[in-house]
Amino acid sequence: MTTQELVEQIRKKQSFLCIGLDVDLKKIPTYLLSEEDPIFSFNKAIIDATHQFCVAYKPNTAFYEACGLKGWEALQKTIDYLHDNYPEIYTIADAKRGDIGNTSKMYAKTFLKDMGFDSVTVAPYMGKDSVEPFLEFEDKHTILLALTSNEGAFDFQTLKSDETEIYKKVLETSKSWENSENLMYVVGATKAEYLAEVRKIVPESFLLVPGVGAQGGKLEDVCKYGMTKDVGLLVNSSRKIIYASTNNNFAEVAAAKAEILQQQMAEELEKFKFEHSNEL
Numbered sequence: 001m002t003t004q005e006l007v008e009q010i011r012k013k014q015s016f017l018c019i020g021l022d023v024d025l026k027k028i029p030t031y032l033l034s035e036e037d038p039i040f041s042f043n044k045a046i047i048d049a050t051h052q053f054c055v056a057y058k059p060n061t062a063f064y065e066a067c068g069l070k071g072w073e074a075l076q077k078t079i080d081y082l083h084d085n086y087p088e089i090y091t092i093a094d095a096k097r098g099d100i101g102n103t104s105k106m107y108a109k110t111f112l113k114d115m116g117f118d119s120v121t122v123a124p125y126m127g128k129d130s131v132e133p134f135l136e137f138e139d140k141h142t143i144l145l146a147l148t149s150n151e152g153a154f155d156f157q158t159l160k161s162d163e164t165e166i167y168k169k170v171l172e173t174s175k176s177w178e179n180s181e182n183l184m185y186v187v188g189a190t191k192a193e194y195l196a197e198v199r200k201i202v203p204e205s206f207l208l209v210p211g212v213g214a215q216g217g218k219l220e221d222v223c224k225y226g227m228t229k230d231v232g233l234l235v236n237s238s239r240k241i242i243y244a245s246t247n248n249n250f251a252e253v254a255a256a257k258a259e260i261l262q263q264q265m266a267e268e269l270e271k272f273k274f275e276h277s278n279e280l
């Protein structure tokens, strides 16, 4: 999916919500465990109930890898189901890959070609040659970790090197890489106050913003500092939506939670339009 197509979906649905499909067999309703593929059954129910309120789904591959071959199969079935039934939905493999060039090439092929994801998250630590193989894929995005939502982000990402914080170096340096127009960046919602600085370096780029909900990030703050004229945000929430209920009506309750976020997003889009009416 192109960035333009993603923006069109956001405008149409008045939503920039990404729902995280982090399926933990210990947290799903027990009746699903007797199904042939409990992970896929859970995802299908969540997707069918919530797709009208979001523009993207983000399975974190760790939850699938932890289930071995069955997990990988459920992940592929989930992506195929989205493509077949909701082709307007944007998909993110939250896999946080990145390695020496020839290995990254294999990761990129796996997620962006073979599995058919629209994007994949990548760690920047190994630098240019570890990221560029992902950027080669046309109409696909590589989502680079810039400033993550966890406490440990302060261990390295905000440290200074030559007077500049490492996360700023990641943003700045990555702009010089080949096919850098295919980059998006992860910035945690728990670090919303940093978004103004991020926007000075990447004023137009899309940001994947996890951390709203279970991690306590505030949607309003994210929008205040991070929204652009083309929205520029995909805000993710996982546990607060998909595990809002563990009863048999889990999908219905998840949909209600997603709708609340979608309505708040619609208000934020209106607010931005009103505040920037002179510039738009």
Ligand SMILES: O=c1ccn([C@@H]2O[C@H](COP(=O)(O)O)[C@@H](O)[C@H]2O)c(=O)[nH]1
Residues within 6 Å of the ligand: 020, 022, 060, 094, 147, 148, 149, 150, 186, 187, 188, 210, 211, 212, 213, 214, 215, 236, 237, 238, 239, 240
């Ligand atoms: O900085 C980051 C990068 C990735 N994540 C991932 O997003 C979801 C968040 O889940 P919640 O349940 O909404 O907290 C999860 O898959 C993380 O691994 C992140 O949280 N922060």
